[in-house]
Amino acid sequence: MRHSASTWVAEAAAVFMKEWRCEFRTRYSLNTLALFAFTTLVVVSFSLGPLGVSLSKGTALLPVLLWITLLFSVAAGLPRAFVQEEETQTAMALRLAATPSALFCGKLLYGLTLVFALEALVTPVYVAMTSLAIASPGLLVVVLAAGGYGLAVGSTLVAAIIAQARTKGTLFSVLAFPVLLPLLVLAVELTRVAASGTAPDVALPQLLLYDAVVTVAGLMLFPVVWNP
Amino acid sequence: MTTTTLRFENLHRRFGRLAVLKGVSGAVEPGGMLLVTGANGSGKSTLLRCLSGLLAPDAGTIEYREKGTGLDTAERRLRVGVVAPDLAFYGELTVAENLDFFSRLRRVSAARGFAILDRLGLPTDRLAGALSSGMRQRLRWGWALLHSPLLLLLDEPFQNFDAPGERTARELLAEHLAEGGLAVVANPATLEFDHAAQRLDLGG
Numbered sequence: 555m556r557h558s559a560s561t562w563v564a565e566a567a568a569v570f571m572k573e574w575r576c577e578f579r580t581r582y583s584l585n586t587l588a589l590f591a592f593t594t595l596v597v598v599s600f601s602l603g604p605l606g607v608s609l610s611k612g613t614a615l616l617p618v619l620l621w622i623t624l625l626f627s628v629a630a631g632l633p634r635a636f637v638q639e640e641e642t643q644t645a646m647a648l649r650l651a652a653t654p655s656a657l658f659c660g661k662l663l664y665g666l667t668l669v670f671a672l673e674a675l676v677t678p679v680y681v682a683m684t685s686l687a688i689a690s691p692g693l694l695v696v697v698l699a700a701g702g703y704g705l706a707v708g709s710t711l712v713a714a715i716i717a718q719a720r721t722k723g724t725l726f727s728v729l730a731f732p733v734l735l736p737l738l739v740l741a742v743e744l745t746r747v748a749a750s751g752t753a754p755d756v757a758l759p760q761l762l763l764y765d766a767v768v769t770v771a772g773l774m775l776f777p778v779v780w781n782p
Numbered sequence: 783m784t785t786t787t788l789r790f791e792n793l794h795r796r797f798g799r800l801a802v803l804k805g806v807s808g809a810v811e812p813g814g815m816l817l818v819t820g821a822n823g824s825g826k827s828t829l830l831r832c833l834s835g836l837l838a839p840d841a842g843t844i845e846y847r848e849k850g851t852g853l854d855t856a857e858r859r860l861r862v863g864v865v866a867p868d869l870a871f872y873g874e875l876t877v878a879e880n881l882d883f884f885s886r887l888r889r890v891s892a893a894r895g896f897a898i899l900d901r902l903g904l905p906t907d908r909l910a911g912a913l914s915s916g917m918r919q920r921l922r923w924g925w926a927l928l929h930s931p932l933l934l935l936l937d938e939p940f941q942n943f944d945a946p947g948e949r950t951a952r953e954l955l956a957e958h959l960a961e962g963g964l965a966v967v968a969n970p971a972t973l974e975f976d977h978a979a980q981r982l983d984l985g986g
Contacts, residue, residue: 561889564886564889565886565887565889567886568883568886568887569887572872572875572883575875575879576872576874576875579874579875580874642870642872642873643868643869643870644870644871644872646836646864646866646868646869646870647869647870647871647884647925648887649836649859650834650836650859650860650862650864651860651884651887651888652887653860653887654856656887777856781835781836781856781859
């Protein structure tokens, strides 16, 4: 009953492809993420644009708003990763057919592509609209990649935990706060470093360590929270 | 011993203060079928969920050996074939796409599932969300038999079927048992089968 690595990868790939196939037919997450991102971008640009932000204040403030925009957009779409399976009663078929770790990784991969697409869409527009100067674009890309991965894996794990609860919305906020708070603090700090052009300190290894820890925790916890 | 057997002893399961299973025991041998009957709420579906590994019993033991090898709960969950009223599929995918997805998860060819659906007369190009209740039941059967399970757990297996659908499903069940498979069938009323079945009445 043990499976080889190739069959495990094939299982995770099947989940990933199924997620995108369903998403292209319903466009639920794509529309929700895009709507939230667009609304927040407009609000931020209208609020800051006419007033103007000085360079020093901009470097301190604008990275926070960027990550708040990304967080709210992700929070609007990703928690449905497992909730929808429970609500449409497809979770039972999945539990009876999928290896839990492969299912988790397939869902994570789907969430990751959504987050990366969101970042690729939002960040250039945000930087242009707010005139946020980026001294180290390379570091910003690394921070967006590592921070986006952390958002995806943290959200996927919390989504799995809340899927069977009755008060899903409230529980997501309560559980996501301690899981995502360290990530956001580090991502904001590193985005400031990328904007100012100073050398990154321990925050980057800490962010990578966070990603690794949450991934391992997700793989260990998921079979327990997914199955009885 | 290389045979496939299912034994469960003294199973207890509560939901809050409501005790649903109170010391239920039974066993099924190769080619055998256990027919579980009882009124609504007597615990038939709960028993099948415990046997499938979808629900953990509060007390008692479940021992499932497949070709002589004992399987733990996680392995049993992935091996059994289940037909249940609350088993649903992806409504935005076609029948064929659903079958293809689950055959990839189960690492088997989808051909067997398509052959079964062909026998049951279910068109595979239709969206699963647009199926009638009888057609959904046909898809459940095709899904349950996709990976050639040795243990079938059937909860109200003939509900919503028309006469030809029920006849074909009974044939599929008879073939499964003839090949040495096991089945546990739960139904509110007793069902008549051509082959002998042990009976377990959970009462009211």
